Amino acid sequence: GAVVSQHPSWVICKSGTSVKIECRSLDFQATTMFWYRQFPKQSLMLMATSNEGSKATYEQGVEKDKFLINHASLTLSTLTVTSAHPEDSSFYICSAHKGLAGANTGELFFGEGSRLTVL
Amino acid sequence: AQSVTQPDIHITVSEGASLELRCNYSYGATPYLFWYVQSPGQGLQLLLKYFSGDTLVQGIKGFEAEFKRSQSSFNLRKPSVHWSDAAEYFCAVGIPGGGADGLTFGKGTHLIIQP
Numbered sequence: 001g002a003v004v005s006q007h008p009s010w011v012i013c014k015s016g017t018s019v020k021i022e023c024r025s026l027d028f029q030a031t032t033m034f035w036y037r038q039f040p041k042q043s044l045m046l047m048a049t050s051n052e053g054s055k056a057t058y059e060q061g062v063e064k065d066k067f068l069i070n071h072a073s074l075t076l077s078t079l080t081v082t083s084a085h086p087e088d089s090s091f092y093i094c095s096a097h098k099g100l101a102g103a104n105t106g107e108l109f110f111g112e113g114s115r116l117t118v119l
Numbered sequence: 120a121q122s123v124t125q126p127d128i129h130i131t132v133s134e135g136a137s138l139e140l141r142c143n144y145s146y147g148a149t150p151y152l153f154w155y156v157q158s159p160g161q162g163l164q165l166l167l168k169y170f171s172g173d174t175l176v177q178g179i180k181g182f183e184a185e186f187k188r189s190q191s192s193f194n195l196r197k198p199s200v201h202w203s204d205a206a207e208y209f210c211a212v213g214i215p216g217g218g219a220d221g222l223t224f225g226k227g228t229h230l231i232i233q234p
Contacts (some may be wrong), residue, residue: 028197041229043227045224110164
């Protein structure tokens with residue numbers, strides 16, 4: 001099977017600082033990765049679609065200047081929460097699409113998630 | 120836009136009993152359908168998926184799901200649950216066709232296993 005790894009798995013930071021979360025596809029190349037946010041005991045909400053070598057596509061209501069996404073290589077996407085505030089505390093999960101670019105084969109593999117706590 | 124409804128927020132089942140988790144979707148055609156399981160503080164693990172063909176899909180850990188077009192449903196079943204099945208279960212839909220799109224998830228069903 002395909003493996004997607006997130007780092008760090010949990011992070012605590014002070015309000016006003018920035019935090020970077022990495023999402024790596026370990027044994028396959030992913031032209032497309034997705035970032036989700038999950039509040040406690042709630043479902044996953046898609047934040048943005050990250051495409052290798054191009055700008056991310058953000059879902060409505062997600063602040064692109066707040067949540068910076070970079071997909072610089074076929075195996076790495078990063079999510080940076082800038083000037084974090086307590087309301088940004090959440091569980092962030094990435095998924096990577098294994099398949100041909102532009103083809104929705106549905107082969108999505110999820111990372112273990114990263115829990116962010118902003119004090 | 121597509122949507123997913125999981126009507127049961129919590130379900131309690133005795134160990135060894137059968138299980139059915141409900142999922143209904145709203146979409147103009149047949150979407151891709153998925154069931155994922157999430158243990159506390161963990162990421163998601165794919166249990167099974169339906170793209171096309173046989174409407175009864177077998178997955179991992181003894182789970183199966185049946186796609187019923189007439190009911191826009193994709194219910195998850197297991198004949199005999201184990202204590203280790205206690206977790207959060209999410210049904211999700213994906214849109215077939217060009218472009219890799221993120222999935223739309225239901226709100227989840229929390230499964231409790233009692234001895």
